[in-house]
Amino acid sequence: MSAGPSAGAPARASDVTIVGSGASAVHFAQSALERGLSVTMLDVGRPRPAPVRPDDSFAELKARLADPWRYFLGPRFESVLFPGNKGEYYGFPPHKEYIFEGVAGYAVESHGFEPLASFARGGLAEAWTGGSFPFNDDELEDFPFRYDELGPFYDLVTRRIGIVGAADDLARFMPVHAHLDAPLELDRHSALLLERYGRVRERMNADGAFFGRSRAAVLREDRDGRKACDYLGRCLWSCPRDSLYTPAQTLERLLGQPGFTYLDGRFVTHFRFEGSRVRALEFVELATGKREELDVARLVLAAGTLPTSKIVLDSLWRGRGERVRLTGLMDNRQTLVPFANLKLLGASWDPDTYQYHQLAFGLANSVAKEYVHGLVTTLKTALIHPIALSAPLDLATATWLAKNVHGALGIVNVNLHDTRRAESYLELAVGSDASGDARTKLVARYEPAPSESADRKRALARVKRALWQLGCFVPPGMAHVRPMGASVHYSGTLPMSRERKPLTVDRDCRSHDFSNLWLADGATFPFLPAKNLTFTLMANAARIAAKLAV
Amino acid sequence: MTNLVRECDTFCRYLAGADAPENVRAKYREAHDLGVVAIEPANTRFDRALVGFARLGTFATRLADVHARFFANGGLLRRKLVLLLALLETHADTVGRVDAPTVAGPVGFVVETALRMFVFVLLALLGLFVFVPVRLVCALGGSR
Numbered sequence: 175m176s177a178g179p180s181a182g183a184p185a186r187a188s189d190v191t192i193v194g195s196g197a198s199a200v201h202f203a204q205s206a207l208e209r210g211l212s213v214t215m216l217d218v219g220r221p222r223p224a225p226v227r228p229d230d231s232f233a234e235l236k237a238r239l240a241d242p243w244r245y246f247l248g249p250r251f252e253s254v255l256f257p258g259n260k261g262e263y264y265g266f267p268p269h270k271e272y273i274f275e276g277v278a279g280y281a282v283e284s285h286g287f288e289p290l291a292s293f294a295r296g297g298l299a300e301a302w303t304g305g306s307f308p309f310n311d312d313e314l315e316d317f318p319f320r321y322d323e324l325g326p327f328y329d330l331v332t333r334r335i336g337i338v339g340a341a342d343d344l345a346r347f348m349p350v351h352a353h354l355d356a357p358l359e360l361d362r363h364s365a366l367l368l369e370r371y372g373r374v375r376e377r378m379n380a381d382g383a384f385f386g387r388s389r390a391a392v393l394r395e396d397r398d399g400r401k402a403c404d405y406l407g408r409c410l411w412s413c414p415r416d417s418l419y420t421p422a423q424t425l426e427r428l429l430g431q432p433g434f435t436y437l438d439g440r441f442v443t444h445f446r447f448e449g450s451r452v453r454a455l456e457f458v459e460l461a462t463g464k465r466e467e468l469d470v471a472r473l474v475l476a477a478g479t480l481p482t483s484k485i486v487l488d489s490l491w492r493g494r495g496e497r498v499r500l501t502g503l504m505d506n507r508q509t510l511v512p513f514a515n516l517k518l519l520g521a522s523w524d525p526d527t528y529q530y531h532q533l534a535f536g537l538a539n540s541v542a543k544e545y546v547h548g549l550v551t552t553l554k555t556a557l558i559h560p561i562a563l564s565a566p567l568d569l570a571t572a573t574w575l576a577k578n579v580h581g582a583l584g585i586v587n588v589n590l591h592d593t594r595r596a597e598s599y600l601e602l603a604v605g606s607d608a609s610g611d612a613r614t615k616l617v618a619r620y621e622p623a624p625s626e627s628a629d630r631k632r633a634l635a636r637v638k639r640a641l642w643q644l645g646c647f648v649p650p651g652m653a654h655v656r657p658m659g660a661s662v663h664y665s666g667t668l669p670m671s672r673e674r675k676p677l678t679v680d681r682d683c684r685s686h687d688f689s690n691l692w693l694a695d696g697a698t699f700p701f702l703p704a705k706n707l708t709f710t711l712m713a714n715a716a717r718i719a720a721k722l723a724v
Numbered sequence: 725m726t727n728l729v730r731e732c733d734t735f736c737r738y739l740a741g742a743d744a745p746e747n748v749r750a751k752y753r754e755a756h757d758l759g760v761v762a763i764e765p766a767n768t769r770f771d772r773a774l775v776g777f778a779r780l781g782t783f784a785t786r787l788a789d790v791h792a793r794f795f796a797n798g799g800l801l802r803r804k805l806v807l808l809l810a811l812l813e814t815h816a817d818t819v820g821r822v823d824a825p826t827v828a829g830p831v832g833f834v835v836e837t838a839l840r841m842f843v844f845v846l847l848a849l850l851g852l853f854v855f856v857p858v859r860l861v862c863a864l865g866g867s868r
């Protein structure tokens with residue numbers, strides 16, 4: 175049976191019931207369907223607004239929209255970044271707000287961590303920048319399988335979503351998998367950086383710094399109803415041609431497939447179990463506020479690490495009265511390092527180019543899996559007021575400076591790896607609402623590793639040195655250490671484990687506590703490399719779905 | 725012409741070298757009506773004094789802004805100026821004034837930057853003489 179959004183539940187439990195429609199969930203679902211299994215997907219699933227003037231470029235939008243301010247800054251000017259913002263260099267586009275809109279019933283109290291969750295159709299990756307980097311054997315050291323096992327699923331996901339990249343100097347850190355498309359055209363600034371790297375390569379490499387093309391989930395050629403990138407320069411405002419991959423595109427295709435049922439507008443609170451078997455999912459129908467139940471044969475939680483963990487915690491508490499702690503919460507520490515290319519001071523810039531990172535750094539480490547990952551985004555169509563206001567100058571001088579360095583500006587987003595530690599965890603706080611009903615809240619606590627600050631400083635010094643060799647200058651005092659939680663690469667709370675232990679999953683992400691429960695998102699990662707994890711989330715979800723018994 | 729329109733024009737001349745077009749004025753007004761620049765807790769006397777001074781003309785705006793950058797960065801004046809900059813850079817008619825290069829190459833850039841920094845330092849010093857007493861007076865009269 176196939177169904178569009180908001181259809182009723184199938185009369186009989188599907189072979190597989192999945193919670194979520196994010197990157198992890200849709201690739202699990204697609205692989206399960208390809209194996210002939212029937213799938214029901216429950217999701218909050220807030221839909222994306224229709225794209226505005228999809229054929230216009232960034233500059234054309236400013237000229238042709240009746241009210242461009244509303245589009246770029248929001249109806250309540252909510253995307254204007256004022257002094258005192260958290261040091262971010264990008265304001266979030268108004269029509270992407272739906273991605274981060276909360277749900278009554280999902281509350282988080284956090285300490286040392288700024289958590290984000292998405293209840294959008296497609297999840298957080300509706301806002302992602304498409305960076306798609308496979309983990310290598312060093313980074314998989316703590317996983318209960320090797321690259322050999324995951325590699326075919328990187329190939330499969332690449333075939334599904336389209337990834338561009340090159341087999342260049344970064345291949346020493348990033349395996350070159352099948353179906354990688356040639357990269358997009360470089361913007362002028364990125365081309366200059368790469369050309370300069372060619373001349374200083376040996377010196378940089380001697381310092382363990384490598385540079386090359388980033389890998390991104392974007393199309394060079396039309397396929398599956400998506401159009402090739404046409405360099406509209408609107409990536410941050412969400413690609414109107416669907417050239418940049420998002421999970422909602424996969425979901426859209428699944429909706430037409432036999433055996434697939436999509437139930438949106440449902441907020442899952444917990445599952446009910448008997449002994450070691452999950453019997454049913456409990457959820458709230460958001461339109462009516464009614465509590466409902468759905469019998470399940472096999473349950474797959476792929477609601478994102480934090481919501482998945484909350485569902486597990488709630489289920490254990492409601493089912494057994496147990497309040498447990500899920501240790502090992504991980505996220506990548508990110509530092510934004512702005513730079514100016516000395517050759518491009520006073521140069522103009524081309525807005526009709528791809529806007530996200532086209533280049534990347536890899537910094538080798540003596541412990542191979544502690545590699546440092548840097549994404550290089552040259553500045554094109556970003557708004558300049560967040561940059562101008564962060565300069566220690568009056569706004570007119572800062573604006574003058576910003577417009578004359580705009581073409582020379584770039585940002586390196588430096589990512590560090592993370593490890594599971596007992597001090598960083600999730601647990602449940604239980605209270606009650608006005609009517610006396612129990613209400614639970616997720617409590618997140620994050621403690622950076624003792625070595626983090628020193629690691630970060632060392633990495634920044636290396637990035638600055640590498641940038642200088644590339645002819646770029648880092649203005650003093652402008653590097654911004656993002657708070658934990660900002661990278662949104664959450665993982666580690668219900669990890670894969672070779673040993674059969676409570677609150678862990680096996681090598682195929684099947685729960686050690688419940689025989690018909692699978693976890694298919696970042697909660698299962700036992701280690702978090704510096705590389706963005708979503709490509710691995712998708713590949714791993716496809717890998718475990720491929721092992722389900724038919 | 726209302727005070728707000730006059731203020732918008734003055735600030736626009738300061739940031740972009742010309743009066744604000746009618747559509748920018750209207751948006752500036754709309755943002756004020758929506759309370760976008762208001763700060764919590766309410767604007768201090770000093771915030772209001774800085775804005776009042778800045779309205780006197782573009783030189784006054786610059787002097788007040790230089791001072792505000794260091795001593796009232798999250799205050800009313802900076803919020804109004806940032807709002808206006810955001811409005812100017814998001815419309816095709818005005819973006820060229822605030823987001824297109826004006827110098828010729830790296831050498832021109834370095835020379836003009838040095839000059840501007842020199843002026844900036846002078847204004848920062850002058851701002852101390854002008855605004856520290858104002859701040860004291862405001863503080864003596866209560867913060868609100």
Ligand SMILES: Cc1cc2nc3c(=O)[nH]c(=O)nc-3n(C[C@H](O)[C@H](O)[C@H](O)COP(=O)(O)OP(=O)(O)OC[C@H]3O[C@@H](n4cnc5c(N)ncnc54)[C@H](O)[C@@H]3O)c2cc1C
Nearest residue numbers: 194195196197198293297298299303305442478481706708
């Ligand atoms: C601005 C930004 C840029 C990023 N860039 C990159 C990048 O370049 N590369 C990269 O690798 N990663 C990037 N990421 C991270 C990436 O988006 C996430 O790793 C990825 O989306 C996680 O996917 P997921 O499917 O595990 O969970 P999510 O994306 O969180 O999806 C969760 C899904 O579950 C549903 N759901 C949640 N709770 C419930 C519930 N209780 N009941 C019913 N449904 C529920 C939601 O509706 C949603 O569909 C970025 C993230 C952001 C925010």
Ligand code: SF4
Nearest residue numbers: 403404406407409413
């Ligand atoms: S440049 Fe960005 S917005 Fe434009 S078509 Fe390419 S991916 Fe889409």
